[in-house]
Amino acid sequence: MTTPEAEPSESDRTQAEDARPQGARDADAHDESAPEAAPEAQSRPEERLERAVRAAEQALIEFEIAVETFRVEVENFSRLHHQKLGPMYSRLDELDAQIAEAVAARTGDLEDIRKADEARARVMPMPGVEELFHGWMDSEGLFPEAVAMLTDQPVRPPQRVRPSDEARQLYRELVRKAHPDLAQDDAERRRRDEFIARVNAAYSRGDEALLRELSEEWAAGPVPEEWKPSRSEELYARLEWLAQRKELLTLVARELEESAIGAMLKMAPEDPDQLLEEIAEQLLAQVDEREKELARLAG
Template sequence: MASVPGPGTGGRRNPYAVRVTNPEAEQVDQAASQRLAKAVRAAEQALIEFEIAVETFRVEVDNFSRLHHQRLGPMYARLDELDALIAEAVAANSGDREDIERAWEARALVMPMPGIEELFEGMLGQDGVRPVEDPNPPRRVRPGKEAQRLYRELARKAHPDLAQDEAEKERRSVFIARVNEAYADADEDRLRELGAEWEAGPVLEEELPTEAEVLYARLEWLAERKEALSVIATDLDGSAIGQMMKLSPDDPDGLLNEIAEQLLEQVGAREARLAELVRPAEG
């Protein structure tokens, strides 16, 4: 829509000038704006789904790591200690210089305090492994199906990336942090309570801006956010725990049990070997 200056106005707006409109151009602009808005909405939903996937994987990696440390860490420590004791027993029996050096090397890896066996007495479990205390251990690596469903529904509804202003984004961020914590604990009741809390909250406007520059800026931000998430996902996938979880992606809890059984067998075998080495000396 344009104003045509009249003669003698020196370029100033003439109140009597005829205003010319181009309905076809306006329709084209409106159609382009609608397509851009649709593209932004699609990009938002794609980003949210990707962020949900990254967060659920992060929870699983974190839970696996904590359970691995709690359940298997003592077994690895016990194996190292048994290796040192076996090497020392072999060196004591043979008196060979190479055996003595190997014993020193094995002991250096463990670096126990004096009287380590006395310190362990009464603190080892029946399997000879000292437990590690975790004040808030996860129930399992992967939360149940219902917890996953509740989490995904809440994340899709209340995700901060849907906010159109900083105040609303902050409110959603605080809420989603509580949702993530409940999901990490596999607390279905708390997730349901959070769902009811969200539904009872203020009704939020879902309309997106129509200005092209704002929409383009939004698309750029979404692309940058996805790139940042991709880096996080790659780091998680390439981590030692992530690589270990690939051995059994469908049952990570079963993988922990399998590794624990293998380690217990190794502990038993080393304890038997140590008993054979020290028995003659005791006799």
């Protein structure tokens, strides 16, 4: 039958502790007294910056969505406003011009004549065919350029280019110097391929000046690689760009809100059609008043 080992006495534990190296005892004391390091303190600075950048990017995306949504709403409301109320505004301008002209004809006063001229100038004239179709047609029909585009024909026949003797000489020299077969590695071959493509394009146009510039560029040698910022510097630059982008969007949003159409839309964001109905009723009342006044002047 086995017996349990005797419990070590207090003096035995003290002696054993004294026998341990001082460094081990100091390490135990530090582990017992020091609190556990926070996860945030253990993470790299780049990780905290990356989290900040991701949060800023997400916030900017949501802000852009809100601004773009409001911009589309303003644009749609502006289109409806013009379609529904534009004729009424035009009618009001025409009636104002006729009233001013009737007053000027009755009084003959120079000031009344000036006001009549200004009122007539405010009346929007009907656009011509050229303006409506943005240069695609006139009263005679489609322009030749438009016909060519619609029938997949070249707008203008290609012109033959005959490079000068100097251009031919520059071209030959550049091809001899920059030919891709002279490359020593893949990166150099890609650089030469890109450069020769530019040389060929310039020669096909007979652009002697550009060929001369390309010759000087090749003589100067490849552009040295640009200095690359560290990851932290890239993240700081990204945060700065996000902040500038947000300021720009804030200006766009403010301009939309302060515009005439934006202000009207904010008056009834849930039911803009009803707002248009109310404005239409007001304009119809004004048209009726102007027509009565014009009839009175004419009578």
